[in-house]
Amino acid sequence: MSMRQLWEGTDARPWAREINGRTKLIVLFLYAILMITIDNPRSLFILFMLTLLLHLAAGTSFYKWKVMAVLLMLGLWGSMVSQALFFSQIPRTPLFVLISLDTPVLGAVTGGLFIYREGILYGAVQGLRAATMLSLGLLVCWTSDPRQLLNALLAWHLPPQVAFMLVTAIRFLPVLAAETGEIITALQLRSDTQRGRTAIIQHIPYIAKPLLARCLRRAQTLALSVVSRGFFSAKVSQVRQSWRTLEKAGCFAFCLFTLAVVGSKICYVLSEQGFYFGMFRKLYDISKLYL
Amino acid sequence: MRNFIVCLVTLLLSLAGVQAFAGQQMEAVYPYSLEKREIRTVTGHSTLPLFINLTSFDVPRMQEAEVSVRLPEGFSALPKEGWQVRPGSASAHWSLDADYAQNFDLLYIQADEAAVSGSKQMEVTVTGEDWNEKKTISFAYDAAGETLEQPQEKSKKVDRKKFNWYIQSVTLPVDPFGHRDERAENGVVYVRDTTLEGFRNRMKGDGATNWSAVFNHPAAFLLLDMRNPQRDIRVLRFKAQLLDRVTGQVVEGLVTAGKTDHEAGEGWAGKTGEEAETTALISLDGKKTQAFVLPLYVDYFKVLEGEYTLRITVDGGGQQKIQEVPLTIAKKHSLGLLAVGFAFFCFLIMLGLLLRLKKCVFSIGAKGAITVALFAAISFGGIALPSTILGDLVHALLGPFSGLITGLLSGIMQYLLIVSLLVLYRKPGVLTLLYVIKFMLSGIMFGHFSPIGVLSTSVYIVVTEALLWLSGFFRKEELDPKYMFCVAVLLGLGDALITFVNLEQMMFFYRLYYADWFLTMYMVVNGLLYSSIGSWIGFRTGTKLRQVVSE
Numbered sequence: 001m002s003m004r005q006l007w008e009g010t011d012a013r014p015w016a017r018e019i020n021g022r023t024k025l026i027v028l029f030l031y032a033i034l035m036i037t038i039d040n041p042r043s044l045f046i047l048f049m050l051t052l053l054l055h056l057a058a059g060t061s062f063y064k065w066k067v068m069a070v071l072l073m074l075g076l077w078g079s080m081v082s083q084a085l086f087f088s089q090i091p092r093t094p095l096f097v098l099i100s101l102d103t104p105v106l107g108a109v110t111g112g113l114f115i116y117r118e119g120i121l122y123g124a125v126q127g128l129r130a131a132t133m134l135s136l137g138l139l140v141c142w143t144s145d146p147r148q149l150l151n152a153l154l155a156w157h158l159p160p161q162v163a164f165m166l167v168t169a170i171r172f173l174p175v176l177a178a179e180t181g182e183i184i185t186a187l188q189l190r191s192d193t194q195r196g197r198t199a200i201i202q203h204i205p206y207i208a209k210p211l212l213a214r215c216l217r218r219a220q221t222l223a224l225s226v227v228s229r230g231f232f233s234a235k236v237s238q239v240r241q242s243w244r245t246l247e248k249a250g251c252f253a254f255c256l257f258t259l260a261v262v263g264s265k266i267c268y269v270l271s272e273q274g275f276y277f278g279m280f281r282k283l284y285d286i287s288k289l290y291l
Numbered sequence: 292m293r294n295f296i297v298c299l300v301t302l303l304l305s306l307a308g309v310q311a312f313a314g315q316q317m318e319a320v321y322p323y324s325l326e327k328r329e330i331r332t333v334t335g336h337s338t339l340p341l342f343i344n345l346t347s348f349d350v351p352r353m354q355e356a357e358v359s360v361r362l363p364e365g366f367s368a369l370p371k372e373g374w375q376v377r378p379g380s381a382s383a384h385w386s387l388d389a390d391y392a393q394n395f396d397l398l399y400i401q402a403d404e405a406a407v408s409g410s411k412q413m414e415v416t417v418t419g420e421d422w423n424e425k426k427t428i429s430f431a432y433d434a435a436g437e438t439l440e441q442p443q444e445k446s447k448k449v450d451r452k453k454f455n456w457y458i459q460s461v462t463l464p465v466d467p468f469g470h471r472d473e474r475a476e477n478g479v480v481y482v483r484d485t486t487l488e489g490f491r492n493r494m495k496g497d498g499a500t501n502w503s504a505v506f507n508h509p510a511a512f513l514l515l516d517m518r519n520p521q522r523d524i525r526v527l528r529f530k531a532q533l534l535d536r537v538t539g540q541v542v543e544g545l546v547t548a549g550k551t552d553h554e555a556g557e558g559w560a561g562k563t564g565e566e567a568e569t570t571a572l573i574s575l576d577g578k579k580t581q582a583f584v585l586p587l588y589v590d591y592f593k594v595l596e597g598e599y600t601l602r603i604t605v606d607g608g609g610q611q612k613i614q615e616v617p618l619t620i621a622k623k624h625s626l627g628l629l630a631v632g633f634a635f636f637c638f639l640i641m642l643g644l645l646l647r648l649k650k651c652v653f654s655i656g657a658k659g660a661i662t663v664a665l666f667a668a669i670s671f672g673g674i675a676l677p678s679t680i681l682g683d684l685v686h687a688l689l690g691p692f693s694g695l696i697t698g699l700l701s702g703i704m705q706y707l708l709i710v711s712l713l714v715l716y717r718k719p720g721v722l723t724l725l726y727v728i729k730f731m732l733s734g735i736m737f738g739h740f741s742p743i744g745v746l747s748t749s750v751y752i753v754v755t756e757a758l759l760w761l762s763g764f765f766r767k768e769e770l771d772p773k774y775m776f777c778v779a780v781l782l783g784l785g786d787a788l789i790t791f792v793n794l795e796q797m798m799f800f801y802r803l804y805y806a807d808w809f810l811t812m813y814m815v816v817n818g819l820l821y822s823s824i825g826s827w828i829g830f831r832t833g834t835k836l837r838q839v840v841s842e
Contacts, residue, residue: 032741036800086804090597091537149735161652165664215665216839223658
């Protein structure tokens, strides 16, 4: 599977592809709010598992599962490593000493650098937030055509000029990638060292200028074409995808649920600061146990 | 002359009078109440203090004195430093300073099992070189008056000496009057965030922070409920320590407030922060139940959030009682809240900027708009895309230090693109347009539509646009290298601020921890250094690209 195919949403089950872009973006945004609101590890895990179940239901291909698994594992690992190093809660048990307190300069600057056992677990739990959003983001990406999401933004009154710029950026992404490849080839051929011919990393600093120069030339040509045809000032044509009542109702219900969760959490946090109201006791219990 | 003689005679007479009144005065009180209450009856097996106060005045030399106490039958003195305790008596050697001296002490006397009820007498004698002071104290003893109200097993004999007093309960947090606020969660202490203390004080006009005052302000109060079944009267030492719940080791976090005056042992003892404990002196006043409201002092620089065990130790007279209660320390993250507040403020400004976006698009024309779109595509494909895919890999290998590598893209490349675009299209709003297109590309291609993404983009847009506007970038006719060097540094500083705000946001929303040195390193390297370099390269690149535009 090519890189391009990897980011396309053509192989997903029809029901997932047919969902309106607006529904997908709303669910994505509300889910993100839930992920930063909830603290309970069990609830976070359930929400994460839910996104994986959605992937199953949407028929995500095995190759994409593998890609997602790698990305999720790397993300979780990164979170675990960083929190194992910087865990700042008690109790904490140092497993390894990376920089001792006695180390000259670094010891004094860092106050010692340790791998904390509790930090690893904490990092895994907190990493679930980012992992869930990555999983859901990939689900939206793998079940949607970019046009579908663009139409959703247009339906929300995105200025046509901005929409035009967005379409231009999307359309020219593969072209720019191809041009970058050409520039790298040219730089490799011009390089006078044997090692430099193959090492792309050495040529990276020299890619920017020719690539941007080509962009400017392309922009000149495109602008002439666009202005002469009157495209720029006109509305971008869009194929309106129907937004079914069921989807609208679902979005509305999810929005209410998210508001309730956020409201409940805010009430609980306020109660910890002394703003306690007896009538919200059940709400406090729910927040403490599940949120 | 006559007046002088009269004065001299008067002075000599008064001195002689003073010398005539020179001497020693001894005061002995048993049972002595720390609250100066008059107590006449000693109740069953209690431990009460004998107070001896010896005052010497107008003796122009140092004196040695022997203090001896003869106890009634069935009474014994508890061991004490400086005292020789024998059955039925105790003695001590005191040195009295010249001219004026005051020596005083408390000696704890305990009624033993053998003591019988009735009228008792205690004799206190102080003997000097050529003087002797004696006092006989009479008191009543009621052996059955108060006994320990503890259920006892018949076969097990309770050692009454161990139950003079004990800790009934420890409650925290309470208010300074000892009232428990039912709205506050039990066993949770909120510690103020002192990160912005200096800034806050200066803004309020209070000047530099008085850290002594901050440290001497209690973080919380606890209510120590003591039981004193034998009605002891005595001074006890109180100590509160934080323990690691897993290892049981004492950890840093609590401190003792500084001395309230210059005399050691008065009030709070020891210097601030010397030990990881809060200490105090408490006095049992002979009541069966007594509650103490005690302040807990926290080392704001060292205390960490988390679950602890609070160990309360009360000791005195050879006895020690310990009680441990669970304690949670929670910090108020004012810096995180401030960062999020700033991000929301930026978001509101960005909404205003978005309304003017269309105007900006028309001002740069179709060519400009397409250029911005293509630059945004490069920014997305060359920065966001590799950062998402390779960033995770680098993150897994280097952990928190991965940003130093990915920062080469997000710092140098990003600012190279921004500044070179701005050199070509020097108009307010161009930057906003670039960031908006990039954010939307990221949202559409990766589904990265999230509140943090929106807030983070808002901070980038508002801070960078504001800095460029303030530096006069949009108004300047010619961009010379000197000026652009300053702009590059300014953008670097701005990016350091953006990095800080965005990391604080991440910490706030994702409940992550990053050390202060790590934040500083990111701000300096990723923010200031990389972004300034990127901006400078961007200026050079943009200047060259002008030739392409004018072709």
